[in-house]
Amino acid sequence: MTHPQEKPLLLVITSGLRHYREYLLRSMSHRYRVHLIDSVAPTWELPYLYGSTVVSDTGARSVLEAAREVAAREAVSGVMSWHEEHIVQAALVAEELGLPGTAADTVRRCRDKFATRTALAAAGLPQPRFELTGSREEALAAAERLGYPVVIKPRAAGGSQGVVLVHDPAGLSRQFETTRDVPVPHAPDFDRVVLVEEYLEGPEISVDAVVHGGCVTPLFVGRKEVGYPPYFEETGHRVDSADPLLSDPDLLRALTGIHEALGCSDGWTHSELKLTPQGPKLIEVNGRLGGDLIPYLGMRASGIDPGLAAADVACGAAPHTAPSAAGVAGVRFFYPEHNDSVIASVGFDDDGLSTETDLLVTLVEPGDVVSPPRQGLIDGRVALATAVAATARECADALDRAQGALRLSVTEPSLAPVR
Structure with missing residues (x-):
């Protein structure tokens, strides 16, 4: 039997949302001593941790300092992060401590969609035609050259934030500023931040x-x-x-x-x-x-x-x-109908669920105010369901039945139309 102190020590930079990432920490803790570096004290993570460091912020300087302190006490075997805003920090820690991993410059190249496009273009690899723009006028000119419809997206955001399909100049003009102004923590301050791409x-x-x-x-x-x-x-x-x-x-x-x-x-x-x-x-x-x-x-x-x-x-x-x-496994996410919906109650009715149902998770609580896209994206989800089955059809049927079992009640929904 392996004693806890004999397990390799793994640094993890931030844990993310419990509903989406707990299964990873649970698995890792069986083979690794996990030390979490985050800006908040661990709560639900505690059963899976060997140790933790709370930093004032999760920028590169603070994360590197925390990693150095851990490495000064005992040997670190690896470092990782599954959070888009912290993968560069993890790569910098790996470089400084001499740990395995992809170079930080490469990780930056993945975070920066324009850098990704540029590298692939140089290698002649298949991707959409693209142009980087810094103003509405530049974006309109780029779209004319590429041909509508086009996709506009922030240069460094994740989770489909600010990604929009536009069919004409009026649509691009209307959507440009929202895409340009998507906040991207821990990213360089680029002058030109909107990619216009062939659809x-x-x-x-x-x-x-x-x-x-x-x-x-x-x-x-x-x-x-x-x-x-x-x-x-x-x-x-x-x-x-x-x-x-x-x-x-x-x-x-x-x-x-x-x-x-x-x-x-x-x-x-x-x-x-x-x-x-x-x-x-x-x-x-x-x-x-x-x-x-x-x-x-x-x-x-x-x-x-x-x-x-x-x-x-x-x-x-x-x-x-x-x-x-x-087998086949699937997930489906559920949203409110209206912007600024105030949650009164949310849950699932057990009647009618399939035996292939896996997880039924509510993501909001009474009193929360949520909206469907675009006003709300991931944070606009009220619940999720997963299913595991032998076939794709059985999996889809199980998710359909879970959707039918969702019971969502809202109060004071906004009368503003979903845009």
């Missing part, structure tokens, strides 16, 4: 992959459900352990080329691509585990543990990536 036809997928010694191994393919046009709110995902894309040569070739062009050598990546008639084309690469419970769905569908695989590679060990199960 690609085709379904969008995500690929969660582990990278070890430059070898890219895709583990989970997420089939997205997107709603609330012209925005790109991800309203659900489905992961099939037998998805044919996991062995598709075009996709594997594209993923390998993308990671080589960006310089990703070790860690976990979450890539989003469009399956166009010309083949897969990259939308973006995130240097972290996917959000929205996608890795959790992969774990439930295939048996591959994303928390352990990500921790292993962060500590320089070969990750275990062999599936031990075969």
Whole structure:
């Protein structure tokens, strides 16, 4: 039996939201001593921690100082973060302490969508045509050159914040400032922050992959459900352990080329691509585990543990990536109908639920004020449901039944229309 002090010590930079990330900490704690560095004292995280450091802020300077103090006391084996705003800090810690990981400059290149586009363009890899703009006038001129419809997006934001499909100059003019002004903590102060991109036809997928010694191994393919046009709110995902894309040569070739062009050598990546008639084309690469419970769905569908695989590679060990199960898992998110809805009650009726139902989670409490996209994005979700089944049809049926079982009551909903 391994004693706790014999387990490798792993630094984790911020924990995130419990409903979306607890399963990762739970898994890691079985094999690693987890030391959390965050700006708030741990609460729900405590059963999974070996230690913690509370910093005044989670900027690079504070995180590096905290990591140095831990490393001065005992040997650190690895560092990681699954939070978009802190992956650069984790990479800087790895560089300073001589730990495994992708170089900080590469992680910055993933965070900066323009830098990603530039690197892929230099390598001749498939992606939408694009231009970087700093004003409404520049964006309008770029859209004319690219041809409507176009997608506008912030240069460094995550979670689909500020990403909008626009069909004409009036729509671009109306949406530009909101996209430009999306707050992006811990990012450089760019002068030009709005990307204008060619709109690609085709379904969008995500690929969660582990990278070890430059070898890219895709583990989970997420089939997205997107709603609330012209925005790109991800309203659900489905992961099939037998998805044919996991062995598709075009996709594997594209993923390998993308990671080589960006310089990703070790860690976990979450890539989003469009399956166009010309083949897969990259939308973006995130240097972290996917959000929205996608890795959790992969774990439930295939048996591959994303928390352990990500921790292993962060500590320089070969990750275990062999599936031990075969199934389909999905998640669906639920939203209020109106902006500024005041929650009176929310829950699920047990009657009518499927045996394939996995999780039923309420994300808000009475008195909370929430809105659907665009006014509300992830923070506009009132509940989620997951299901695990033998087939995609059974999984979808279970989620439909969970949606029918949702009981949401709001008071004083805004009469303002959803925009």
